[in-house]
Amino acid sequence: MSDLNQKMVEKYKGNFLQEVIDNVEEGETMKMCMQCGVCSGSCPLGPHWEYPPQHIFMLIRAGKRDEVMNTDSYWNCTSCYNCIARCPRGVQITHVMHGLARYQKTLGLTPKNQPTEKFSQLFWDNLVKKGRVNELKLGLSLYFMNGFGEGVKTAMKNQKLGMAMMKAKRMSPAEMFGGHGIKDPAGFQKMVNKAHELEAARIAGEES
Amino acid sequence: MAHEYSFYPGCSSQKGASGSNQMVSNDTMCNKLDIKLNEIDDWNCCGASVGYSGGGELARLAISARNIAISEKQHPEQDLIATCPACWLATRETQERLHDDPQMMSDANKALAEIGIEFQGSKKPARHMTEVLVEDIGFDGIAKPVTKPLEGLKIAGYVGCQSNRPFGIAGESFENPMYLDKMSEAVGAEALTGYEKKVSCCGGALMFSEQEKSQALVKEIIESAYDHGADMIMTPCAMCQMNVEAYQSDINAKYGTKFDIPVVFYSQVLSVAYGSTASEAALDGQLIAPKKLIEIANK
Numbered sequence: 001m002s003d004l005n006q007k008m009v010e011k012y013k014g015n016f017l018q019e020v021i022d023n024v025e026e027g028e029t030m031k032m033c034m035q036c037g038v039c040s041g042s043c044p045l046g047p048h049w050e051y052p053p054q055h056i057f058m059l060i061r062a063g064k065r066d067e068v069m070n071t072d073s074y075w076n077c078t079s080c081y082n083c084i085a086r087c088p089r090g091v092q093i094t095h096v097m098h099g100l101a102r103y104q105k106t107l108g109l110t111p112k113n114q115p116t117e118k119f120s121q122l123f124w125d126n127l128v129k130k131g132r133v134n135e136l137k138l139g140l141s142l143y144f145m146n147g148f149g150e151g152v153k154t155a156m157k158n159q160k161l162g163m164a165m166m167k168a169k170r171m172s173p174a175e176m177f178g179g180h181g182i183k184d185p186a187g188f189q190k191m192v193n194k195a196h197e198l199e200a201a202r203i204a205g206e207e208s
Numbered sequence: 209m210a211h212e213y214s215f216y217p218g219c220s221s222q223k224g225a226s227g228s229n230q231m232v233s234n235d236t237m238c239n240k241l242d243i244k245l246n247e248i249d250d251w252n253c254c255g256a257s258v259g260y261s262g263g264g265e266l267a268r269l270a271i272s273a274r275n276i277a278i279s280e281k282q283h284p285e286q287d288l289i290a291t292c293p294a295c296w297l298a299t300r301e302t303q304e305r306l307h308d309d310p311q312m313m314s315d316a317n318k319a320l321a322e323i324g325i326e327f328q329g330s331k332k333p334a335r336h337m338t339e340v341l342v343e344d345i346g347f348d349g350i351a352k353p354v355t356k357p358l359e360g361l362k363i364a365g366y367v368g369c370q371s372n373r374p375f376g377i378a379g380e381s382f383e384n385p386m387y388l389d390k391m392s393e394a395v396g397a398e399a400l401t402g403y404e405k406k407v408s409c410c411g412g413a414l415m416f417s418e419q420e421k422s423q424a425l426v427k428e429i430i431e432s433a434y435d436h437g438a439d440m441i442m443t444p445c446a447m448c449q450m451n452v453e454a455y456q457s458d459i460n461a462k463y464g465t466k467f468d469i470p471v472v473f474y475s476q477v478l479s480v481a482y483g484s485t486a487s488e489a490a491l492d493g494q495l496i497a498p499k500k501l502i503e504i505a506n507k
Binding site (some may be wrong): 025044045048076078079080081082084085086094098099101102105106115116117118119120121122123124125127131132133135142160161164165168169170171172174175180182183184187188190191192194195196198199202 | 219220222223224225226227228229250251252253255256257258259260261262263264265266267269270271274315316318319320321322323369370373374376382408409411412413414416417418421422425454457492493494495
């Protein structure tokens, strides 16, 4: 168990609802959930969730911390916002699901080799490097996220699509060398790091 | 007089990027409609949706606040607009979140102080390009420059998710927004108003991490278009366009289907109706050639 996870268990002493409200993006909105289930029924990947959103809200209220913090359910969120649009109680479900995933990651509890967690990190690292996404490098890092051998296989499999994209001028080999970016990526990175510091301090209960 | 806007084009719109066909055709369309887009100098990525777990909340809000602050400095009197639904959503979300939460605003400004920027809130919500068309130009205005009515063309208007939810376009419903259909009709095409998958999700970024699950969603989006006899699917979103167009051969291999349906942007369709050439409408930027549109453009 990570130190931070241990610390949070001790801090909240079984009051998991409060832990979610304090530390998960838009977590306080889940207090409005009335268990109607519209969110679960509206989710395009609903059948793939071990615990769909409605079930997660119930588990949070019931203090089932292990179930909620160890599932990979919320990594199925496609950010389609159907649940938010339909929720009769204004629960910010999409954001709470993103927030739970982020919190799980912060506590070091993400299930191993969760593909969307990996892709999200690759995407974020890619954009922070130059302030803009480099699609070519992102694509390649995606192919190779499960190791070199797997990467070569995936790259070969997707070769046809890659060639077609290049022919349509929607992928550029020039992106390998430099590519698009903002004027001051170092400043951008300082800004992002500061934001991460402030957020980490808030979760750890340190005032900044 | 031209309508002028502060413009946030977004990563996928750049030269050599996956949505560059949207950008080319959007420029063409805007010229014909006398819309002037003033690009925000030095804009950055919005973090998209899938940035949530790598970025967390505050960093995501801070990077979008940077864009808004620069836009307000460079083009203070102009509405900030985006063509990419994810860019638009992230920007509007940031405006609302920072407006509603003084602590978050103060923290975002501590981060922005690292690059000497102060964000004081936005005067007006960011807008999506389709809002500009529907609200500022209007359907009569959209019809006006038409020189080649798209008679006989059957279009499935695929709105998708993020241009529609959670903000959407004023006066439209989340479940059955009509603006794409009305656009098709304004340029003389036939809108397939019964298209059931109009607001279904294509999987978004999970097309990269959960390919099977996402392709199952796309299969239904395409199947429904075929059921209604569509010549093509038309969308406002670069993510939707890519996801629905690029994996049709994968889906065919897995499901034994024979999908081969073009997926175009509304800006491409309007450009052709306005008499632009196939390359001005970026029809050469498609993976599946929209043959009927190309024929009309070449006439």
